[in-house]
Amino acid sequence: MASIRKLPNGRWQAQYRPYPGGKQVTRTTQRKVDAQRWLDEQTTALVTGNYVDPNAGRVSFGDYFERWAARQLWAPGTERAMNLAARSVTFWDVPMRSLVRSHIEAWVKTMQSADRGLGKPQGLAAGTIRTRFNNVRAALRGAVKDRIIAADPSEGVRLPRGRRSDVAMELPTALQVRALLDAADRDFRAFVALCAFAGLRLGEAAAVQVGDIDFSGRTLLVRRQVQRERGGGVEIRSPKYGSERTVYLADGLVTIVKAHIARLSARGAEHWLFHGDNGNPPHQNTVGYWWRKAREAAGSPTIKLHDLRHFYASGLIAAGCDVVTVQRALGHSSATVTLNTYAHLWPTAEDRTRSGASSMLTEVLAEMAYAEIAPSFHEAEQSKPS
Incomplete structure (x- = not known):
């Protein structure tokens, strides 16, 4: 049941009970229209199945992570990596309902410029930051599914760019x-x-x-x-x-x-x-x-x-x-x-085209009797490094 009433101080209070027998949820606003808008949003969320109890988000990120992690079926290595990532956040004690994108961005920035005891700022590698971010994001998405928060605050956060694999990879000869x-x-x-x-x-x-x-x-x-x-x-x-x-x-x-x-x-x-x-x-x-x-x-x-x-x-x-x-x-x-x-490392279309044309050229010139073309071609082929 939902209703709006005017308080003695002139403010408006919207109230509803999300579930039969559940605790009543209220919000007070200056204007009746704002109270009605909020009440309509909560009612729509209940009807569409997207409702999140405002009181559920009072739990801190750290408390939620520990409860969420206890339910996961992880290999020991994964468990260590997840705990390392979660405990590196700068919002461990922040209530889940207060988490916003800026919290996640500040944490990423901290990892990028962290002082690792080397006398000067030298942050984590881009790949390490991405791994920790994805591990923490898994918990945030779990909170969305558990109806602790309405949306994932890490959505759209930009991460440091890593080196391209063709540049970063060192191939031994x-x-x-x-x-x-x-x-x-x-x-x-x-x-x-x-x-x-x-x-x-x-x-x-x-x-x-x-x-x-x-x-x-x-x-x-x-x-x-x-x-x-x-x-x-x-x-x-x-x-x-x-x-x-x-x-x-x-x-x-x-x-x-x-x-x-x-x-x-x-x-x-x-x-x-x-x-x-x-x-x-x-x-x-x-x-x-x-x-x-x-x-x-x-x-x-x-x-x-x-x-x-x-x-x-x-x-x-x-x-x-x-x-x-x-x-x-x-x-x-x-x-x-x-x-x-x-x-x-795979040949490109240009590489395959060039290789195919070269094979045809070799076959044709091998049969040619034109002294002014064939000898110079064969000499060039023989001079190529093996």
């Missing part, structure tokens, strides 16, 4: 990968090879067992990954969503892995290919130490281990593999992820 293999410790060489020639992520390569490899079929089954726990221990769990896959191995990689397994003291199907502490596979800190040693010895101090995965992807693309083939080989959740990362 074949010579650099060869130098890294040569410089790696003997027991780490197969690890580097699995990243460079099978595209495995660090955690996936660390979690490979002898039984995951079919030497006769030349395949490797990716079905688990290693994650480092807070106390320094190791957690074994399923790969990232959509990353379970079969990787088809090159003959040379099979040879490298066979030689590595031949040196292992135990060769059962459940034996780890690589070893960390206490009989466990290595976690990222251990692998990071091995990697830094190898890249320094190879004279490539800026190459990251994950760049070997890019090297593998670039090789598949150069060999003519389509998007879906590369997606499945890398274990991406969708072809969109693959394209967003590697679109710049």
Whole structure:
């Protein structure tokens, strides 16, 4: 039931009860027309199913996030990332109904210009800011669905622009990968090879067992990954969503892995290919130490281990593999992820046109007897670097 009444002080009070037996909601205004407009808005929201109880938004962002997070089915790594993002906000104690776009913009600005203890402002990378923003935004969208707030205050907030993938990506050359293999410790060489020639992520390569490899079929089954726990221990769990896959191995990689397994003291199907502490596979800190040693010895101090995965992807693309083939080989959740990362490596229409015309020209001139054309063409072809 809704009504409007005039108070003794001359102001107007609109009131309604959203649900039978529910608490009455009121608002006082100077003019009757304003009270009527507000009452009409609340009534419309009730009818259309978009009603938000004004009292529900009194809870702070922090309190709502903790209650919302407790209901989510997250992997441990996701839970840590979500908590890190939520606790970095500058509006933890602000009531949800008071949250506006400027709160979100101020937080983003703080992340961009944060002092990280280096003596001068040096904010988070654009990709890190985007990840934290999206994690917090998930909670805000949850609040909209829970009818705590009427709209997502992060909608339309601009984020710092990251570098284009074709500029930011560092692709190792074949010579650099060869130098890294040569410089790696003997027991780490197969690890580097699995990243460079099978595209495995660090955690996936660390979690490979002898039984995951079919030497006769030349395949490797990716079905688990290693994650480092807070106390320094190791957690074994399923790969990232959509990353379970079969990787088809090159003959040379099979040879490298066979030689590595031949040196292992135990060769059962459940034996780890690589070893960390206490009989466990290595976690990222251990692998990071091995990697830094190898890249320094190879004279490539800026190459990251994950760049070997890019090297593998670039090789598949150069060999003519389509998007879906590369997606499945890398274990991406969708072809969109693959394209967003590697679109710049695929030949453009201009490249394909030029290549097609060149093939036709080569075939035609190979049959030509015109001395003034054919010899000069063949000389130009032979002078091209191989």
